[in-house]
Amino acid sequence: MIHGAVPLLHDYLIHSAGRLGDKVALVCNGRRVTYAELDECSNGIGQCLVRAGVQRGDRVMIFADNTVETVVSFWAVLKANAVVCIVNPLTKSDKLDYLLNDCRPAALITDRHLHSVFGEPAHMCRSLRQLIVSGPIEDDELSRLPHAIRWETAAERNSVAPARKSIDIDLAAIIYTSGSTGEPKGVMLTHRNMTTACTSIASYLELREDEVILDVLPLAFDYGLYQMLMAFYTGARLVLERSFAFPAQILQVIKDERITGFPGVPTIFASLAELKSLKDHDFSSIRYVTNTAAALPLKHITMLRELFKGARIYSMYGLTECKRCTYLPPEDLERKPLSVGIAIPNTEMWIVDDNDRRVEPGTVGQLVIRGATVMKGYWGKPEATARKLKPGPLPGEQVLYTGDYCRMDEEGYLYFIGRGDEIIKSRGEKVAPKEVENVLMNIPGVKEAAVVGVPDEILGQAVKAFVVIEQGRIVGERQLRMECQKRLENFMVPKSIVIVPSLPRTDTGKLKKVALS
Template sequence: MMHGAVPLLHDYLAYSASRLGEKVALVCGTQRVTYGEIEARANAIAHHLTAAGVARGDRVMIFADNTVETVVSFWGVLKANAVVSIVNPLTKSDKLDYLLNDCLPAALITDEHLHSVFSEPARKCPSLRRVIVSGPVDDAELAGLPHAVRWDSAVAGGHSKAPARRCIDIDLAAIIYTSGSTGEPKGVMLTHRNMITACTSIASYLELGEDEVILNVLPLAFDYGLYQMIMAFRTGARLVLERSFAFPAQILGVIKQEKVTGFPGVPTIFASLSELKSLKSHDFSSIRYVTNTAAALPLKHILMLQDLFPGARVYSMYGLTECKRCTYLPPEDLERKPLSVGIAIPNTEMWIVDEDDRRVGPDVVGQLVIRGATVMKGYWGKPEATARKLKPGPLPGEQVLYTGDYCRIDTEGYLYFVGRGDEIIKSRGEKVAPKEVENVLMDIPGVREAAVIGVPDELLGQAVKAFVVMEQGSIIGEKQLQKECQRRLENFMVPKSIVVVASLPMTDTGKLKKTALS
């Protein structure tokens, strides 16, 4: 496929552009951009960065929304032999300052509307040799930034070829920042080989083809969103890129208009879909597959998705930024094992270990370990955090990923997610997995979303506390919810308190933010 050379990630774009140059690769609002146009603009950005002194292995940070410029920049940075890091546009100034000082990028690519957030951190960042700003930026703003130019002048070069190739496949391609459930952001280091392996594996089980039209409402700063774009360009498909899922009714119109075939989402997106009363009037016959990750889908959401997209294959999946994807549940197994997150993705191996690092048998809960070419190289500049996650594997010199997640594997090799290691609640000397309690709450009619945490308790050590969002019009109160839990759960797992709230706190990437609950 790649003309005899060992492929690098950006060869996906070059190959699709050489075959399908006139095909629309990207739909973004009113813009429709072809593979040939994206390839030409990415080459121009690559030459501009190289001329500005960006060298092999340098980091380039993209701080922008889901836009055409972000997509072009991603490929352009790779073509410049550099390492790309996309940062969520919702990031605040002090966090951006932290990220800039953490990876010390040689260049920053951003957009004028974020000026109030990036201007001060950019001025203070000692490593920047170039700042590229898209949008209607005025001369005074530009002059106040280090080595700044407008996007239009950066892409004006017009180069038919990319700069000379300096990288090999074990060089870093990307640093993806993960907030994790605790502490400061960590930059996950991924090589070209890591990302190509993940793409090949996922595209094979999703059976992606050139005729796909993939909807992406997830931030490109989030690996789940980013890989939608990479896999679309790998197969020569079309990507429909939206800024967010803030206006569900509008997105449903886009699905119909663009004849979308693939709909990747997270539980919060599917929860807000279920609230739309007009869903039945929409024609979703074009949708061939729906994917979910970030957390196992509650049974009621699986049933809702099957009802909404009757012709679609529904994939429940689970993964971590540190290895992209761990498992997927083949759609034909949904009926049989609705609560499982599935089997290991192709070309990946997994097992469970106990607290003494011994492998355990079926149905024993322990820590999940992942082995394969998708496993990250470590956290950028954080050797101690890396050493906690990456440990020696079966082969000399090999590293495997200790996920920190508690899971079990059944006799057929299907994985069940029990809880993040740092979320397990120790109450009355017993271990309580929040996920188990959340599953029971989600099964109660009228409950839309549920989150369970442990709170300090003098008597119990930790008490189980639940936060519940009710469906519109539901009249079940906190006492009734408590009774239902007592009926369905072992004594020590029943929440000591249940609070009905209007909404649950979310991270920038649409994951539940339990650290904001108390």
């Protein structure tokens, strides 16, 4: 653990490497990497970025899978006094182009196997001064990329980090999240935002140096990213997997690595519930299990308790704009199974009505969060920022209006009701209906489209689309689905598409989504 002055985020790696240099910090894709190796390799990448002209406050985008290179790059960007932005490797080329134009990064770190996605957008991005490519790549292919060098060239281990210039109110990361407009918004988080959230969560999870934390969630997803941050903060070990696509393989990893921490989402727990012979597996090493969506279904709670006997089970709720809002102490799970809990340490919360007045217990209203975890704002979007950050109860401060509707009981325990901005939470990912609708509307023959979230036992919510076809055109559900698969990440593709003659509207002509299901 780090004591004394408030650290910068990358001090987590530096301090743990200083204390535990020979300890294996990361297990990933068959590789075992020590704290010292991560520290020195990230110094090398950091120095390379500085030589390329990356300056304090510049953005550096990482477009890659959950790999050793992604982990190293994250810390390297921070050491270069820059702002890190990890992008989901499932992102399509058009969206990556948007993100590059919005973020205007000075450098892009990626992998050769994603060349078909990043190639053209990288050429079009005028802000790029360095492109670092991992994986096998031919000389002629590398030479055709702008400002490109191989990962191996950039990553020479170095005992000296770039000169330290950042302070804790500087931006550390921009994490993109979808919004109701359909345009991804970059959540700006300072070093102080992220270190506060990390220490708060680590404290109530009671994390220890001997933890072995499993991470099957994308590092581009803040829930996945914070598993790495908390592991390196405590000097623990992170076991990083690309996904939970092959559950039997992950169960073997749990056994082989003696996993102690298992963060999941409803989709993962639903997949576990469908597996046969679970009782034949040894889960005795698991000390805690976490869930970060809405409250777990009762059948999942029962299943997890039976499966991970003796483990602490945490139901949690949060949003990227402040990382985490609440957690339900494991001892309260039985008496308040539908609650997402109490405010995390060093955070306050309350609920207001439409007139910004605090409401009585049991009344549904908008949740407001106060604390050092609250974001700096949305990158390049002052109007969207002003809708979320408003003056707080004390002079000169701003608090977060989440846009989520909740109620609180007499004891201060929170119950999540719904997301006010229509965001769909599917497979643990946020889906903006407008973004899916925009894709559908661009398909020839489509007249109108509306997308909603419907309850789903496995996904939490499933994406459902209603489409009106232009008169005289023939467009089938299969064609619509294929076009969506070409242009959207997998979790955004509608599970069901219904072709309808018209969409319901109000008397004033506005789309009436409440009539769709």
